[in-house]
Amino acid sequence: MRIIRTLIVTSLISLTIACQPQQSDAIKQYPHAASGAYDAALTSDGHYSLVSTVEHGVAVWDNQVNALKFQWYLSEDEQNLVIALDIAPDGSAAVTATKEQFAVWDMATGKNRGYYQIDKSHIRDIAISKEGRYVLYGRADGVAVHVDLQTGRRIEFLGHQEKINAVALSPNGFYALTGGNDYSAYLWDTRSGQVVYRFNHASRVTQVALDPQARFAFTAGSKKQAIIWDLTTGAQHSNLQYIARQKIFSAVRFSDDAKWLATGSPSRELALWNIDTGERVLDYLVAAREHSQPKSAVVFAVAFTGNNQLITESSSGLSEYFEIKRSK
Template structure:
């Protein structure tokens, strides 16, 4: 009889836990609106911090720039003229929407978002490009590479500063809108925040495995770092102290995009598993989660969330590898 009771108790416990997990994850949430921005899927995308623009890379459309307020195509770009090398795998939009940077493994381009014109094209030969970031007005560019280096470029003077703090290839980089502070994460288990004038380290954040994603809050309040196993942390950018760690029950969660809410209360994440989540910055608790729409012709159904941003009136916009831009209602 005791065994029967224990079995019933375990079953009831599992039911309660499952119900609680489902309650905080809107697994069946449907998008308010869905637009197709890449017919056969996308290689990468970024959404501006104000959710008004997106830049999408795809094989059939090259690079396309979209007005997300009206779902209108603004520009179509080619990474490299008279070449098939248009495989753009990294994109970043300046915080003030002035410029965008797009990069393949071997080259990167600077674009003016007001005119749609190219303002520069550069090739590298010594390594592969892993990630890029751009400051306001395109004044500074940041390039993370497979040779362990992060290069900070001042366009007005041509100055190149190489940050040599990492011992393994770079996975993720970010930069404040003024270009003065950068962040980088590497396979060496470390995330650094550093000064782009001197190259001096401001903070070092150690992880138990390779650092897969870093991000800086554009308003200079927070930093984020996550590794390939279990740790994802939000840091106070003014003190270097940890504010919270994201709390999740999975063995691991990998993040493909990060965005901070304008009021500094929530963190928005996207993942290679189609999952979009909103987290409370102060506690690290997940407030809500759902999954973007996969491509219908892919089995098993999947999509990488390349970009996500907070829009007006509790609306969140996502771009994914399925080629869809989607609008979602987040209800705190």
């Protein structure tokens, strides 16, 4: 997901504030970033959104009432663009990161829990565990770092040979999934640094995700290979079925019942997949800004709401809702 940002940052900065969204399949739309977003995250139920804005730091939105809850800046003196962020699975804390530093925030009070500077290379992706205790980040030098913010314990995973593109962390913080340009994704134990499974691809791994109930993992390569893995055996459970020779996924979410997978892409596409068969069940388009260049939008985050809907945050700066109407 993070490799997409270098391709779209120029166009995001040039977005026009007053422009109107192009047509999408959404049943509801709400503006969350007038000049466009650079990244976003959602709680698992879609209740809260984090939106990294081009001009105004990170905006925290309460989606149940569509109200701005907090606004966070990593520095009061510098315009540090947040390039990666995540919300803890229990919604208690959040993490925001620039290339060189990250900050942890309390989602109830909005207060900062600490600022942290990394010692080398730069951050490509970041994740946070329940209660905000553990943080995992992947670096451009191929090193993944797991930090216990309570004890200060820090472990580096050196399995990757090239830069890391995406990371995911189990809710308890004990397992990490990392994917990189070395055509590999690793599931590894953060307490020992030992590899549990290695998932091989025919191209660089651009996206990873974990089912919070530890049933499945998702890894996607850049060339027609997006796989759901069974975490009890490490074997392939299904392969997403699509025709495109190259497809990048910029957002992924497992449903709570582990029957469905929702994905977003850099080309406005939102899709719902059957986990068991890999079949695409539903397709949608998010909105793009009329005067943006190119005329597209990156889906940064997706979540299943409790009322049979999907909610997204995208580079258009819009939060959008889509009705799930499944025929199967």
